[in-house]
Amino acid sequence: DAKTTQPPSMDCAEGRAANLPCNHSTISGNEYVYWYRQIHSQGPQYIIHGLKNNETNEMASLIITEDRKSSTLILPHATLRDTAVYYCIPNAGNNRKLIWGLGTSLAVNP
Amino acid sequence: ETGVTQTPRHLVMGMTNKKSLKCEQHLGHNAMYWYKQSAKKPLELMFVYNFKEQTENNSVPSRFSPECPNSSHLFLHLHTLQPEDSALYLCASSQDVLGAKNIQYFGAGTRLSVL
Numbered sequence: 407d408a409k410t411t412q413p414p415s416m417d418c419a420e421g422r423a424a425n426l427p428c429n430h431s432t433i434s435g436n437e438y439v440y441w442y443r444q445i446h447s448q449g450p451q452y453i454i455h456g457l458k459n460n461e462t463n464e465m466a467s468l469i470i471t472e473d474r475k476s477s478t479l480i481l482p483h484a485t486l487r488d489t490a491v492y493y494c495i496p497n498a499g500n501n502r503k504l505i506w507g508l509g510t511s512l513a514v515n516p
Numbered sequence: 517e518t519g520v521t522q523t524p525r526h527l528v529m530g531m532t533n534k535k536s537l538k539c540e541q542h543l544g545h546n547a548m549y550w551y552k553q554s555a556k557k558p559l560e561l562m563f564v565y566n567f568k569e570q571t572e573n574n575s576v577p578s579r580f581s582p583e584c585p586n587s588s589h590l591f592l593h594l595h596t597l598q599p600e601d602s603a604l605y606l607c608a609s610s611q612d613v614l615g616a617k618n619i620q621y622f623g624a625g626t627r628l629s630v631l
Contacts, residue, residue, distance in 0.1 A: 438616060448625075449518065449520075449608070449623050449624050449625050450620075452619045497618050504561055505558070506559035506560075506561075508556075508558055
């Protein structure tokens, strides 16, 4: 099962880009990298996912290294509402391998 | 609004009570999930249903009993719980369980306290 390593906490100034790293060096070839976030007292919210190529949507960009051992979630212009815990999760579709770590607690400061 | 509704939002029960948590999704998804989130611990996947069939039971104690009558509804029946079962219980749904289509949409959760 792929394990992930994320920094426990990060700070970012409002309006600046937030770059959240994730190490998933044991990821297998068929595992997608999913990112979710959880705002206090709410359920997790899907952000973005990818397999090999970089991805972008209206919320964020996902940069996956060529060897797929790590990825970075980029919030291009962080706002106060982006303050949340961010989770990086490898997912092959076999839910026994869907392991949620403790994520990164991102604080966006005014 | 995520399209996944959980009731009740808060529940307090004694160890001898029987209660049920309800989850309903309005997204037309085929897979539904129960998670447990204890304080300062990662989310723990409890059960997975795909097309109403249970596909995963991650060593969950029998005092938790899931039920999935159709693809839109999921229940978690609780009986003789322990104080350590106090946690946030989250329901989620996804189009499919395959890796590429496993975007999960979560409800707001039920905050359970066992006295």
